[in-house]
Amino acid sequence: MTGVAVRSLVKAWGDTRAVDDVSFTVEKGSLAVLLGPSGCGKSTTLRMIAGLEDPTSGTVEIGGRDVAGLTGAARGVAMVFQSYALFPHLSVADNITFGLSVRKTPKPEMRERLDKVAELLGLKPLLARKPGQLSGGQQQRVALGRALIAEAPVCLLDEPLSNLDAKLRQNLRREIRALQQRLGITMIYVTHDQTEAMSMADRVILMRGGRIEQNARPSELYERPASLFAARFVGGSSMNLIHLDNDASGTRAVIAGQDEVAVLPRPGRGLVLGLRPEDIEIAGESGDRPAGHVIGTEADVEEIEYLGADALVTCRLDDHRLTARTRGTAAPSIGARVRIGWRESAMHIFDAESGWRLDPAGGERSRHAPHVNKDTHKERETST
Amino acid sequence: MKRLTTAFLGAALATSVFAAPAWAATEISFYYPIAVGGPITKIVDGYVKKFEEENPDIVVKPVYTGSYQDSIVKAMTAARAGNAPDAAVLLSTDMFTLIDAGMIVPYDQIATSDADKAWLSSFYPAFMANSEANGHTWGVPFQRSTIVQYYNKEAFKKAGLDPDKAPSTWDELVADGKKLTVKDGSGNMTQWGLEIPSSGFPYWLFQALAIQNGADLANQNGTKVYFNDPKVVEAATFFKDLSAKYDIMPKGIIDWGTAPKDFFQGKTAIMWTTTGNLTNVRKNAPFEFGVAPMPAKVQGGSPTGGGNIYIFKTDNKDKQEAALKFARFLTSKERAADWGIATGYIATRADAWDTPAMAAYVKDFPAAAVARDQLKDAKAELSTHDNQRVTKALDDALQAILTSDEKAQAALDKAQQQATAILRRYQE
Amino acid sequence: MATRTARRLNMHVQGWLLVLPAVVLLAAFTHVPVVETFIGSIFSTPQAGHPAHFIGIQRYGDMAADPIFWQALTNNLLYALITVPVSIGLALAMAIWVSGRIPGRALLRLAFFMPTILPMIAAANIWLFFYTPGYGLLDQVAHLFGFGSTNWLGDTSTALPSLMAVTIWKESGFFMIFFLAALQQVPPDLYEAARIENATRWQVFARITWPLVMPTTLFVAINALINAFRIVDQVIAMTGGGPNNATSLLLFYIYQVAFSFWDTGYAAALSTVLLIVLAVVALGQFFLLDRRIHYR
Known part of the structure; x- marks a missing residue:
């Protein structure tokens, strides 16, 4: 009602x-x-x-x-x-x-x-x-x-x-x-x-x-x-947003200037990768890798913001900065070279120009534009 | 109250600047009010210039001091502060106030030469009546007036009256007034027969009625009044009857300033007011008008009014001498004629009317002579010790009679009682 | 110990020296004249050959027997009791009107404020024309509706109310400015909160606006009251206290006694009474205004 x-x-x-x-x-x-x-x-x-x-x-x-x-x-x-x-x-x-x-x-x-x-x-x-x-x-x-x-x-x-x-x-x-x-x-x-x-x-x-x-x-x-x-706007600490580019072959999406880190099996120019700090893992803090495909690379620890239970670790990856959230006790030291990684499912892909979300798998635009909400609501209304 | 005092003291201080002694010449200050329209300041300045040319050893500082009321306040305040003007034009009725304050010198003590004496006796006796008390002459007439009837000749014609004959008796006044009073279809008055102003100081115009009924309002020495004399009561009753009984005059208080406007607008066919309005009426009446002497009951007549020149006490004999010279200059027959023509005041001495300028003026504007001719019947304006308080008692009584149901006898009895109480301490 | 006392004394002296100019001015132009006024009221008025001598409170007895004094006082009280509430009411109504979002409100504000800018004498002259019997503005309007002429200032029953109207006309616009400022101090949320509760216009005024502008109302009322006892110019300009003292107010009567009758002693006694009246009003201001009608 x-x-x-x-x-x-x-x-x-x-x-x-x-x-x-x-x-x-x-x-x-x-x-x-x-x-x-x-x-x-x-x-x-x-x-x-x-x-x-x-x-x-x-x-x-x-x-x-x-x-x-x-x-x-x-x-x-x-x-x-x-x-x-x-x-x-x-x-x-x-x-x-x-x-x-x-x-x-x-x-x-x-x-x-x-x-x-x-x-x-x-x-x-x-x-x-x-x-x-x-x-x-x-x-x-x-x-x-x-x-x-x-x-x-x-x-x-x-x-x-x-x-x-x-x-x-x-x-x-x-x-x-x-x-x-x-x-x-x-x-x-x-x-x-x-x-x-x-x-x-x-x-x-x-x-x-x-x-x-x-x-x-x-x-x-x-x-x-x-x-x-x-x-x-949403989320405790703000999402890392990284511009993607095509790799040399022009078929895969990579983090700009990091040709070896394949992010998506499709061209990446004009896309933005979103990663929440809490979805980025720093290797070494846990022996067991969680299930699921993990994408990873190496980065230098540049800054650590200690928050008590958590710590925000800012890593440098060429021109990019990535912030990861780790347990406060497990934070690496500044200047250390660490391996960072994230699960495929943690990735958010946006169109750099329009800002709208895209389905990471395909090239299709995600059905999440505001005018769509009205429709989903209507469905919900009729179903209740 | 405090603020007022400060303001007046300030004014007194300001004027005292002009009274600073000059090094060689004798310097005198001269206060004068403006009570009528016209470029009065310019005229006065012209007289001063001429006087100074004739008397190079005297410097006159003329000070314009506002209305009559402002002027007496300024003069008295300045005198109390030790900065009295040497000469001042103030109301003729301020005489007793100035005597009681001990501020003025009688002319007969300083004007002692034969020429001086001849000068003092050159004025119309009707005017001198307001200058004399207790055997002394305290002021000389300067800007004097009486009351006359102004009437709208066109309205007279329309009413079927002779436009060259204004009412000359009370009975004619009432009869003509009735013919001149016009109502429109819905019963509203469009033209009154008569207006006698009664705001501010109604006693003055009322005194004309009293005189016409053969009554005096006060004695010459200003120690006794006769407000409830039967003739006075009769005059007051008549005043009230003009509106209440005969319905030829508006009810309530008629404002001094409004009456001339009503006259110009054709709202009233006749008005009684000062000769000082002559120039004003001549300029502004959009119709042919007449000026006539007052009507008579047992006699014609009017009180005089206006201002006299007073000489203030000072220890400096030179200044007093100079002030007297200046007063004589201002009241010479040439000046009297010139002043009368310029302002509408009555030239104060008979020989002024014989000057060529005056003769030409009267020839052109015969109405100007009406006031002069009426002077033979004129009486002194009501003037007593504690003058304004005594006249206020009469004013209040008259306004009560005009605006309420109070009977003339009762109101005037009360006024008489108040005035007698005020005057008790002046009776030896 | 001794130096401390000395230092404190020094501080006191400095303090007094600092306020000295203000104290001297205040004393010279306010306190001394007040005392002199009172002293003047218990001595006879000096005249030529009769210097002032002590007469005690005799004048106050005379005053009690002076019908014009009583009439002036009654007139003045009536004047205050009618002009103060009416001009405050009008001022508040105008302020509420022009504080709203209406077209041409700047012009309206100016129009309401205009009478205040005019000197009293100019205002008096305008109203003299309004009141002129026969062809004055009021009578012209009356004629349109078939009424006859009224001698507004020339009749004892209408003269005082006519003067009151001028004061109200002149003061309302001035007080409106104070209320405008007070209304702007009221947070607009309060009105919205009331709107949410569906309060009527009258309820909003009675329960929110009126109590919240109360400090201003009081301030204005006290000032209006004091003004009502200080009015003299329009009496002089319009009626001269007449007819038959119907429009004589205290200050005008004092002026008359002092500068027409030259009875400065009696004028001093009347002034003393006026000062007492004003002092009572001022005390009222202290006690009422300071008694927390402020909410913040």
């Missing part, structure tokens, strides 16, 4: 299109993250879903109903703002119940629901305080409380954690996800932080320049990034 459906949404200011033909659906009770760098149109999309912004064209459906002309509560939507947007002159309790009192909810019911939400978020001791007397995390909870008390079927969150420190962010991430699942709310969550997206989302909708780059489950996004952009 559909919680939210967005169809061909466009928001244009003059000639610039902040949101350009965006369509996606969010299943009821699931959490979708709108991910992307600033200016990609994710917040504008969210504001159109909230009804704060009127779309230039396209529709928003909530619970199967076209909600054009309605705003917020009227379309069954609650929202948490990046700045929390708490009313500085009202107490925590009054902030949380603001919407209820505006809609003239009876006093006893209001008290009851406040109680419930305060309990849920651990805000009980703070109800009489003013927002100015709260810490950032506490303010965040109040903002969340104000959204939750409405018991709206859809809750929108606009970068809700961006003003908090890392530790707090991690805790609240978990907490919000738990609440969402427990209460069965449909949530759309806007962030520029891929960790947040990957750790919380049922689906990640990656946006770029007003369009959807990729709409996928987090694992799929990680394993099969649809483009160079998606590959760079």
Whole structure:
């Protein structure tokens, strides 16, 4: 069942299109993250879903109903703002119940629901305080409380954690996800932080320049990034991207200037090889090679970034630099010549010109362009 | 209050710069207000230049000091700060205020030669009435006026009245006024018969009514008033009746500035106002107008008004002498005629009217002589000790009568009581 | 020990020396005149041959029996009680109007602010024309609707309200600037949060805008109140306190007593009363404004 459906949404200011033909659906009770760098149109999309912004064209459906002309509560939507947007002159309790009192909810019911939400978020001791007397995390909870008390079927969150420190962010991430699942709310969550997206989302909708780059489950996004952009944006440490070239015979793809390392059994000019650091192995650290075909070569260790459990080892391969992730205790020393290798299945191949993913085996273009997502979704919808 | 004081002190300081003594010549300062339109400053500067040519040992510093009210404030403030002007043109009714402040010298003490005495007796007695108190002469008339009737001859013709005959009695005033009052189809007034201004200082125009009814408002020494005299009450009742009973005049307060505009716009057929407006009306009335003396009840007549020249006390005899010379110069018959022609004020002495310039002016504009001819019936303007406070008591009473249901008798009784209380300490 | 005391003393002396110019100016132009005003009020007004002598608080007794003083005070209180809330209300309404995204708002802002730029005397002259009976702007409009003429300034019942209208007209635009600044301080998110909750325009105003601009409202109210007791120019320009003292305000009456009646002693006593009124208002400002209507 559909919680939210967005169809061909466009928001244009003059000639610039902040949101350009965006369509996606969010299943009821699931959490979708709108991910992307600033200016990609994710917040504008969210504001159109909230009804704060009127779309230039396209529709928003909530619970199967076209909600054009309605705003917020009227379309069954609650929202948490990046700045929390708490009313500085009202107490925590009054902030949380603001919407209820505006809609003239009876006093006893209001008290009851406040109680419930305060309990849920651990805000009980703070109800009489003013927002100015709260810490950032506490303010965040109040903002969340104000959204939750409405018991709206859809809750929108606009970068809700961006003003908090890392530790707090991690805790609240978990907490919000738990609440969402427990209460069965449909949530759309806007962030520029891929960790947040990957750790919380049922689906990640990656946006770029007003369009959807990729709409996928987090694992799929990680394993099969649809483009160079998606590959760079997602993943803890960024993917190694190496330009490929043809070998002397012109039949195999090799790393440019490394004729002896055959990467693909096909011409490689105009292709980019993507390798995640965690997929690159440094020989010697483990006697047993894992199963599967391993492509390998020799490289010089140039730099080591020690992270505790892990270490990032940067190796030099002629003009190329490759970063590999190893266990912190197994890192080689700087200047050592090591043998590096990766499994064939770990390779991501992209078209250098368009940036789109290609099927490593054949010359065919991967079916992962954004417009395709719509179709796959339709299939999924009909199947459920 | 504080700010005001500072401002006035500032003005006084500024003017004192001009009063700095010159090394060889005797330097005197002269304050004058501007109460009528026209290039007054230029005219005054011209007189000063001419005077200095005739008296090379005297330097006159003329200081324009604003309205009459601004001028008395500046003069008194400067005098208190020890920088009194040597001569100043101030309202004739400021006389008692200046006497009580001990700031001015009576002319009879300094103008002692035969020529001086002849000069002092050359002015119209009606004007001198506001210069004399307690047996002394405290000021000489300079820019003086009376009240006259201005009337719209075209409106008179339209109403079937003789355009060469303005009302000469109260009864005629009411009868003509009724004919001159015109309403449009929906009952709105389009032309009033008469306007007598009553804003600011209504006592002055009211005094004309009182005089016409044979009443005096105060004694010569300014120690007694007769505000609730039956004749005064009758005049006040008539004032009110013009709007309330006869419906020939707008109700409420009529503004001094608005009345001439109403006259030019044809909103009123007759207006009573100062002769000082003569030049203004001559310039701006888009129709043929007449000027007539005041109508009579038991007698005709009007109070005088306007400004006198006062000489301030100083220990410097040369300055006093020079100030007297300058006052004599300004009030010579030639200057009186010239000033009258330029401004519309009444030339203050009979011989001024015989000068060739004046004769030519009157020939061209006979209305100018109406005010002069009325002087035989003119009386002193209401002037007492603590003058502005006493006249305010009367002003308030008159405005109360005109704007509310308060009866003339009750309002004037109250004014009389207030004025008597104020004047008690001046009665020996 | 001794050097420490000496050093501290030295510091105190330096501190006082630094504020000395300000203290001298303040004392010379504010405190000394205030004290002199009070002293003047308990001595008789000097006249030729009668130097000032001590009369105690007799003048304050006279004042209590002076009907014009009471009328001026009543007029002034009415003036304050009506012009202050009305001009604040208008100012806020205009500010809310022109802070929105509407075409030509710069022009509108200028139009609203224009009366403030005009000198009082110019404004008074414009309004004198509006109020002229018969062919003034107000009466011309009244005639269009079939009403007769009104002698706005010449009638005791309309003169004071007519003056109030000028003050409101003149001050609203000025106060609007303060409210505009205050409104711009309110984060737009708050309005969006309210929109999300489907709050009505009135609810948004009553629950968000009004409480958040409260510090500005108070600041403006106090200033307007003080201004209301300092008005004199338009009274002089438009009515001279008449008819029959209907538009006499405290400061105007003081001016009249001081510079028309030359009763400087009584004027000093009236000034003392006015100073007390203003001091009470200023104290109100201290206590109310400082009592945390600030939320941040």
